Amino acid sequence: MKEIVIISGKGGTGKTSVTAAFATLAKNLVLVDCDVDAADLHLVLTPTILETHEFFGGKTARILQEHCTRCGLCFEVCRFHAISYACRHTDDRPGMVWTIAPVACEGCGVCANFCPRQAIAFEDAMNGYWYRSDTRVGPMVHARLGVAEENSGKLVTLIRREARAIAEAQESELILVDGPPGIGCPVIASLSGADHVVIVTEPTVSGIHDLERVVTLAAHFRVPASVIINKADINRDNAVKIVHYALAHGVCVLGEIPYDPVVTQAQLVCQSIIEFSKSPASESLHTIWARLHQQVMKESGV
Amino acid sequence: MQIAIASGKGGTGKTTLAVNMARLLSRHESVQYVDCDVEEPNGHLFLHPAITQTTSVTIPVPEVNAERCILCGACSRLCQYHAIAALPALTMVFPELCHGCGGCLRVCPEKAITEVGRPIGVVERGMAGIVAFVHGRLNIGEAMSPPLIRAVQTYADPHATVILDAPPGTSCPVIAAIRPCDVVVLVTEPTAFGLHDLTLAVEMVRALNRPMGVVINRADIGDDRVELFCEQEGIPIWGRIPHDRRIAEAYARGEMAVDVLPDTIPCFTAIMAAIRSEAPV
Numbered sequence: 001m002k003e004i005v006i007i008s009g010k011g012g013t014g015k016t017s018v019t020a021a022f023a024t025l026a027k028n029l030v031l032v033d034c035d036v037d038a039a040d041l042h043l044v045l046t047p048t049i050l051e052t053h054e055f056f057g058g059k060t061a062r063i064l065q066e067h068c069t070r071c072g073l074c075f076e077v078c079r080f081h082a083i084s085y086a087c088r089h090t091d092d093r094p095g096m097v098w099t100i101a102p103v104a105c106e107g108c109g110v111c112a113n114f115c116p117r118q119a120i121a122f123e124d125a126m127n128g129y130w131y132r133s134d135t136r137v138g139p140m141v142h143a144r145l146g147v148a149e150e151n152s153g154k155l156v157t158l159i160r161r162e163a164r165a166i167a168e169a170q171e172s173e174l175i176l177v178d179g180p181p182g183i184g185c186p187v188i189a190s191l192s193g194a195d196h197v198v199i200v201t202e203p204t205v206s207g208i209h210d211l212e213r214v215v216t217l218a219a220h221f222r223v224p225a226s227v228i229i230n231k232a233d234i235n236r237d238n239a240v241k242i243v244h245y246a247l248a249h250g251v252c253v254l255g256e257i258p259y260d261p262v263v264t265q266a267q268l269v270c271q272s273i274i275e276f277s278k279s280p281a282s283e284s285l286h287t288i289w290a291r292l293h294q295q296v297m298k299e300s301g302v
Numbered sequence: 303m304q305i306a307i308a309s310g311k312g313g314t315g316k317t318t319l320a321v322n323m324a325r326l327l328s329r330h331e332s333v334q335y336v337d338c339d340v341e342e343p344n345g346h347l348f349l350h351p352a353i354t355q356t357t358s359v360t361i362p363v364p365e366v367n368a369e370r371c372i373l374c375g376a377c378s379r380l381c382q383y384h385a386i387a388a389l390p391a392l393t394m395v396f397p398e399l400c401h402g403c404g405g406c407l408r409v410c411p412e413k414a415i416t417e418v419g420r421p422i423g424v425v426e427r428g429m430a431g432i433v434a435f436v437h438g439r440l441n442i443g444e445a446m447s448p449p450l451i452r453a454v455q456t457y458a459d460p461h462a463t464v465i466l467d468a469p470p471g472t473s474c475p476v477i478a479a480i481r482p483c484d485v486v487v488l489v490t491e492p493t494a495f496g497l498h499d500l501t502l503a504v505e506m507v508r509a510l511n512r513p514m515g516v517v518i519n520r521a522d523i524g525d526d527r528v529e530l531f532c533e534q535e536g537i538p539i540w541g542r543i544p545h546d547r548r549i550a551e552a553y554a555r556g557e558m559a560v561d562v563l564p565d566t567i568p569c570f571t572a573i574m575a576a577i578r579s580e581a582p583v
Contacts, residue, residue: 009342011312011470016495037471038310038502040495059382079404103477103509108403109382147472147505153445181312181470182341185445205556206317206344213342213442220443234547235554264523267494 009210047133057151067119070095203238232256310499337437360419492524541573
């Protein structure tokens with residue numbers, strides 16, 4: 001069984017469209033959407049949700065006003081500027097009324113620990129949901145991190161583990177992971193320990209800049225990488241630069257996808273590019289998919 | 303006034319809007335461009351700033367003085383991130399897991415813990431023509447971007463019009479970036495993905511209680527569901543940037559539309575006017 005992760009560094013280069021295309025070309029796979037704060041794969045694959053689970057990623061602090069003596073120690077010890085005061089009183093007790101902004105609370109528990117009156121509750125926080133679903137191409141594990149919530153890395157790790165359990169039980173050959181943009185916490189959680197990472201880029205100065213950072217990240221975690229150049233015809237010179245960069249850094253170039261309005265049209269009717277129609281983009285994705293398969297086999301010495 | 307340019311979905315045109323606005327505004331007023339997308343900062347590729355100041359950003363992580371440590375485990379019990387562990391013979395620190403809350407230091411009865419700075423990235427500053435420029439660059443392999451984003455934010459100039467380029471998404475990095483801003487511009491595109499991620503972004507801005515409006519990029523490539531959504535939710539549309547291959551090609555080369563395609567200037571001017579007239583700041 002192989003776990004292949006699709007990432008991009010820069011957002012909007014076509015990760016999810018490529019993942020959906022691969023999903024309709026692959027056989028016997030399990031899908032995971034690790035872009036937990038702006039998941040989109042479900043918009044194409046329209047999963048039927050079989051199980052919904054709550055995700056508790058960490059804790060959050062809350063001041064119990066009835067016990068608070070308004071000493072302000074919590075404000076002093078909080079390093080995340082999560083505690084603020086209001087001078088408006090609803091009672092005649094002296095001092096400031098302290099409150100904790102949930103969006104800024106990092107869940108460290110320091111305020112609760114040092115409160116002299118135990119007036120701060122420190123409770124498990126429900127940060128979102130994760131789902132086990134079924135799609136027309138196979139099982140899918142996905143999630144929705146609550147808006148303005150934390151712990152995306154933990155949620156990513158959790159859904160990858162669930163997907164692996166399903167894949168093992170069903171003897172699947174492939175786990176296909178749609179990754180998040182960037183290079184931070186959820187990206188690291190998506191790619192560490194995977195068998196192969198596919199980087200979808202575009203021939204723009206930003207695409208190249210972000211590609212270089214994400215190639216370095218994959219090397220840092222020792223995951224073999226390959227690259228797909230999407231919208232390759234928007235700038236030929238930059239496309240050539242990407243090929244040279246990839247070759248110099250041991251990254252396999254899987255191929256190019258031309259700019260094709262079909263990509264947007266397919267998305268609007270919830271279909272992958274492969275399902276939607278025969279087009280320049282779908283033709284190149286067929287070739288790219290075959291090359292990716294060969295490359296992953298080669299890496300595992302088959 | 304701090305104007306955050308954000309979006310749920312990546313690649314919708316945040317940086318395009320932010321750099322073009324910064325350039326245009328700088329013709330009439332003092333402007334600072336602040337790039338808070340520290341994982342993948344791109345604004346410098348268009349504004350070409352001359353970086354004159356580089357500041358390393360660190361987060362405080364504990365260091366245990368083994369001679370004073372009595373292995374009581376109080377630090378380990380307090381730490382929510384499993385970043386410090388009291389083993390039978392020593393107390394071990396895992397710096398990459400530490401969020402820098404300072405709890406261990408405070409709870410240690412023997413004062414055996416001090417803090418040292420662990421570098422997570424840099425803040426770079428300089429001038430791009432007459433636009434003041436600040437961005438952060440997260441070290442590769444580093445998971446925690448919010449402390450660096452907060453550090454970038456501290457350089458925002460209260461006397462200038464600040465155009466803040468936010469990271470994509472709806473979780474901690476973008477919250478850290480836009481929390482101090484006065485108004486949020488959400489850039490989207492009229493596609494299924496664009497609409498879905500816009501709905502999440504709107505929810506996020508509401509959680510922060512900031513005034514917001516929407517700019518639709520490549521406004522003619524999809525359908526009208528984004529327009530309908532904004533109307534239903536009572537969110538103003540501050541502008542529409544038409545799909546134009548010339549803008550995409552200029553972007554690919556690292557050029558700004560307002561510099562090389564003068565006919566696009568009115569579109570960006572109108573967006574700025576809409577933000578100014580509708581944002582209650």
